[in-house]
Amino acid sequence: MEFDTLEDGIHFYRIYAIACGFDIRKSTQRRFRDRSIRTKLILCHREGFGESKKLQKLVNTEVAETSKKKERVTTIKRFGCTAMIKLVFKSGKYVICEFREGHNHPLVLVMNHEFQKLSRNLTLYHKQTIINHSKINIGASKTYRICKEAANGYENVGASLLDFKNFQREVKLFIGDADAEMFINNLEKCGQSKKGFQYAYHVDEGRNLCRVFWTDAHGKSAYIAFGDGVYFDPTYGTNKYCMVFTPFTGIDNHKKSVTFACALLSNEDEESFVWVFEKFKEAMGRKEPQLIITDQDPAIRNAVPAVFKTARHRFCMWHIMKKVVDKIDIITRKDTDFLSRINGVVWNHDLEPTEFEDQWNEVITEFGLENNRWLSTMFDIREYWIPAYFRDMRMGNIMSTTQRSESENSFFKRFENHYGTLVEFWLRYESAMDQQRHTHKRFEMESNNSIPKAITPLSLESHALTVYTHEVFYEIQAEINASLEKTDIEDSERGKTFTVQYSPLISDIDCTCKLFERRGLICRHIFLGFFEQNAENYT
Secondary structure (H helix, E strand, O other): OEEOOHHHHHHHHHHHHHHHOOOEEEEEEEEOOOOOEEEEEEEEOOOOEOOOHHHHHHHOHHHHHHOOOOOOOOOOOOEOOOOEEEEEEEOOEEEEEEEEOOOOOOOOOHHHHHHOOOOOOOOHHHHHHHHHHHOOOOOHHHHHHHHHHHHOOHHHOOOOHHHHHHHHHHHHHHHHHHHHHHHHHHHHHHHHHOOOOEEEEEEOOOOOEEEEEEEOHHHHHHHHHHOOEEEEOOOEEOOOOOOEEEEEEEEOOOOOEEEEEEEEEOOOOHHHHHHHHHHHHHHOOOOOOOEEEEOOOHHHHHHHHHHOOOOEEEEOHHHHHHOHHHHOOHHHHHOHHHHHHHHHHHOOOOOOHHHHHHHHHHHHHHOOOOOOHHHHHHHHOHHHOOHHHHOOOOOOOOOOOHHHHHHHHHHHHOOOOOOOOHHHHHHHHHHHHHHHHHHHHHHHHHHHHOOOOOOOOOHHHHHHHHHOOHHHHHHHHHHHHHHHHOOOOEEOOOOEEOOEEEEOOOOEEEEOOOHHHHHOOOOHHHHHHHHHOOOOOOO
16 A cells, blocks of 8 residues: 555554554654655554563562652553554655554454544643633543533543543643743733733742732722722632732622732731732722721731721631631530520620620630630630621621621632642633622622512612612611511610610711611611601601
């Protein structure tokens, strides 16, 4: 048989091998003086003889005894098969001048062709799928299973799990030592192509990337609208360099987390936090938040007042209360009544400082925890995290619920991959921000194009329909409904008596439950006062 090119001849033998059930590999070749190929051998992949590495080591007993490294378990795949073809260049063509057909090993059955190397091909679609899935922190194994479902069977995928893993490994090898440089190049490209994108980075004496900060136009505009309260959480490990992902977030008008800016830090020291706070303040036009919430890190506690001169600093209640179970003895831990009691005191926004202190001490004494050092420390810093000490501060939803914190924690956990590169992190970050901003647009569209159902004929509720987003309106609606059904100024459900003061001359009204001061929402007690004064048309 004759072929116009060497590649045509090799392709012919490859098709033949797939049909017969064996794989091939290229072998010896000879060249003309002009370096063009004169002869080429194409062999069965089981040509030659394989010998296990461990068997080779046993020849030298001294090496075998001193070697403590665990050996990888392998199998022998070469059995001396002589099947082959020899292609020779003659008269402008490549000719098969030798063909050995017989094999000394079983051939792959048709039903198992999916395992043949020649039958597998990692296509551009597969490669793009692996890269796209890595953006949402899905690895090669899960991606392979997803492709199997899409193809309706492993035999239809066209590639193996090992092929998927090898490609992912090749991507990491391609990134290699240029990871940080490629990451900064991405930021530079964003700075050139995206209006409002701003970034800064710092390298140490060894020219290692140790701090990065960035934000964009979306983050800046969100900060202007929702930046009264900022949550800074440096608890997300992101990559193989042990850099910590530290987002600046808040709560939007749909009660969803919104990201203002982000940073990566290799050191969680005061100098690093001061640097990133300065970059954040600079990017946001020197405007400070009214409230900044962080964890209890001493370095952050020192850095916040050094940069934010007017902001009030508070600790995240959710992070503190997550630790309670680990900080108490096992007997108390199993007592579910303790957890419900302590949570009932800590999360009670109606308590005044003295009431909180009395109830805290009552629970601690009842369960014999007076000598628990951690609980004592938390009580000593109570002004930093207990709601009773900042009932007059407008916080929206940023500090008030565990649901928000758990949702945000779950959202940012997707960045955690302690074996990932910075380039992979950036892909996941961009994908996550797209999702967050798409969700905000969807809620905006729903609020602008639909109206929740009113449950009363009151003009006050009708007015609320026009000024609040759906999520906030439902809270207002719940307060209106409660004021009509079961609320008295003495709220029996909460065991408190609240005072509503109304000054008609200046159209001012307030309640000692402080819901309006804390959340910007009119409470059920004020609504009740309106209705008792026949002010249901008050808007």
